[in-house]
Structure formats: C-alpha cells, structure tokens
Amino acid sequence: MSDARHDEMMSFLNANIAKGFTVESLAGDASFRRYHRIHLPVEAETGKEHMTYLLMDAPPEVESVDQFLHVCDILSEAVNVPDIIARDIERGFLLLQDFGTVEFAHLIADDTANKDAYYTKALQTLVQLQSIDPHADLPIYSAEKLAQEMDLFSEWFLPFIKVKMSPNAQKMWQTFKDKIIADIQSQPQVIVHRDYHSRNLMADKGSDALGVIDFQDAVIGAYTYDLVSLVRDAYIDYDENWVEKRIHEFYKLINAPVDLGSFIAETNIMGIQRHLKVLGIFIRLSERDGKHRYLENIPKVMRDLCAELSWLQSNHISGVYAEFLAWLEKDVLASYQEKFKKYL
Structure with a gap:
C-alpha cells in the first residue's frame, strides 16, 4: 500500500471510529481488493466481546464498491450479508460488520x-x-x-x-x-x-x-x-x-x-x-x-x-x-x- 493510500485509509477510519483502534492487514484474495481487520479500543467495546470491523479497501482506479453495495442490498433480504457501518464510495472504502475468522x-x-x-x-x-x-x-x-x-x-x-x-x-x-x-x-x-x-x-x-x-x-x-x-x-x-x-x-x-x-x-x-x-x-x-x-x-x-x-x-x-x-x-x-x- 502506498503512503498516500495509507493516509486516505487512516483518514477514513479516524472519521468513523473512536481513537485508539489498531489495523490488522489480512492476506489478499484473487482480486485487487484488500481487507483489514479493525480492532476497536477497550473503551469502545460493548459487553465482553472484543469488537472488530472489517475494512474493504478497493482502490477506485481498479475496483468500484458500487456493485458490492448494490448486491449487498439485494441479498440482505434473504441471507446474512455484512452490515455496512460506514462508506466512502469515492475513495473506495467500506467499513463492514466482521463475521469473525472462522471460514x-x-x-x-x-x-x-x-x-x-x-x-x-x-x-x-x-x-x-x-x-x-x-x-x-x-x-x-x-x-x-x-x-x-x-x-x-x-x-x-x-x-x-x-x-x-x-x-x-x-x-x-x-x-x-x-x-x-x-x-x-x-x-x-x-x-x-x-x-x-x-x-x-x-x-x-x-x-x-x-x-x-x-x-x-x-x-x-x-x-x-x-x-x-x-x-x-x-x-x-x-x-x-x-x-x-x-x-x-x-x-x-x-x-x-x-x-x-x-x-x-x-x-x-x-x-x-x-x-x-x-x-x-x-x-x-x-x-x-x-x-x-x-x-x-x-x-x-x-x-x-x-x-x-x-x-x-x-x-x-x-x-x-x-x-x-x-x-x-x-x-x-x-x-x-x-x-x-x-x-x-
């Protein structure tokens, strides 16, 4: 990830999450998208569960998040797809519900x-x-x-x-x-x-x-x-x-x-x-x-x-x-x- 893209990502996260979060970058898949697990700070936790989100990083020059959002809306009426926590469509960032690590x-x-x-x-x-x-x-x-x-x-x-x-x-x-x-x-x-x-x-x-x-x-x-x-x-x-x-x-x-x-x-x-x-x-x-x-x-x-x-x-x-x-x-x-x- 370039320094400029990293700065954009941190700007998006800082605008939508309480300070003190940490970013865990995940292994890539077969696409140009990248994913990061966002660990919330202790003071932002609810109950005893450790709160995490998933950040989709889709550089707009190679991928668009529009179709993801469109399909997510269609599928959500019948199957369990991630909730959208925050979005920046222009810059290609989506903050998603994290299902966890168990495939x-x-x-x-x-x-x-x-x-x-x-x-x-x-x-x-x-x-x-x-x-x-x-x-x-x-x-x-x-x-x-x-x-x-x-x-x-x-x-x-x-x-x-x-x-x-x-x-x-x-x-x-x-x-x-x-x-x-x-x-x-x-x-x-x-x-x-x-x-x-x-x-x-x-x-x-x-x-x-x-x-x-x-x-x-x-x-x-x-x-x-x-x-x-x-x-x-x-x-x-x-x-x-x-x-x-x-x-x-x-x-x-x-x-x-x-x-x-x-x-x-x-x-x-x-x-x-x-x-x-x-x-x-x-x-x-x-x-x-x-x-x-x-x-x-x-x-x-x-x-x-x-x-x-x-x-x-x-x-x-x-x-x-x-x-x-x-x-x-x-x-x-x-x-x-x-x-x-x-x-x-």
Missing part, C-alpha cells in the same frame, strides 16, 4: 463428524439466496460471458501446458461451447453468487446463520451454478458418491422441475463451464498476477472436469460431451500431467 472451510475441517450437517446448512442458505426475485437489477449471465469464461481455458491453460488446438479441434471446441451454453441457458434462472464455496461462507460470531461474503459479482444465471461451486469446491476434495448425495439433497430442497437424473446432468454441464473457466483463471492468476499458490489447486479442478464429462458420457448425454472428453484424453491430459506432476 466454512475451518468448520468442516475442525468438526468432521458434523461435516454433512454444515453442508446442509450451506445448501439451505443457498435455497434462501435463490428465493430472491430473479428479476432483481443484476446483470444477466449472458451467452457471451459464458463463452468468454470458457475461452480462458484455451487462452491461458492450453498455452501453459504447451497444447495447441488443431483446426478440427477448434471446430469441435466451438460446437462444444455452443452446446454447453444452450444447455445452461435452458435451466431455471436465479440469483447466482458466482463464488459460493468454503472460503466465502463464514461462521458468524454474532449469529447462527452462515455469513455470506464476496458476492459483488452476482448475476442472474443457472440454478445449478452455486451448487457446483459448493460441492465441487476447488480447495476441498470429496469422492463422487458424496458429491452426488449433496446434489440429491439440494434437488429435494428446491423441488427441482426435472427428474433427478436430468438435474445431475444439468449440474455436471454447469460444472464443465465453471471448471474450464477456473482452470484458465488459476493459470492467469499465476502467470499475470504472480499468485502461484493457485497452481496446486489445478489437479482438483481437472479431476472434477473429467468426472463431469465421464458422467455425461456414461449416461449418453449428447455426443458432443463424449467428443470433448476423447479430445481431452488424447491431446491434453498427457501434457497436463507432465506439467503438473509435482502437484499430482
């Missing part, structure tokens, strides 16, 4: 006996999120956006492992993307968080409800997107039987308008789109932004992608998916395994 990832790691119960709670929270009117003023997850995200796979991941598509493969890739998009857009449309996983759900220290964070990229899109994000989390590995049980559980919670087999197919198709995107994003984070830690998560994402394609092939869901899987196995996986052998 959903910690809950399931520290209390494995109750892991499935925590996931039930996360799925129920997702049902609440999807109960919000999908006509809310949010962007549509357009065909163009879905395609651009999948192209991160061809633009970043394939060059990283030194694989180049042949002309025939390029035609197949376009047909495959068109099919994915058509299938996704035929699904019921709901509010989609777009990053609903173990690091963006919190154990709220002041409530029994899970806290939901990092929602500023919400859109209107397919009802399986956030489910995939949760049960095929890039950072947590469960077997296919467990994944299918959670998909079945969500299917019953929402009373889906299709049979179970069709819903699993819809979920796997949505997952393919997401995992192609994530493979590209993780490489971009490493190559462009120097965030190399995401490389170790690539094998989990690739396993998920292959599992989804294999399920669709085994259940005879369109030959397009089988054709893409065959190309992946023939032209991609050997190069991928060689490049990522230290992570496998």
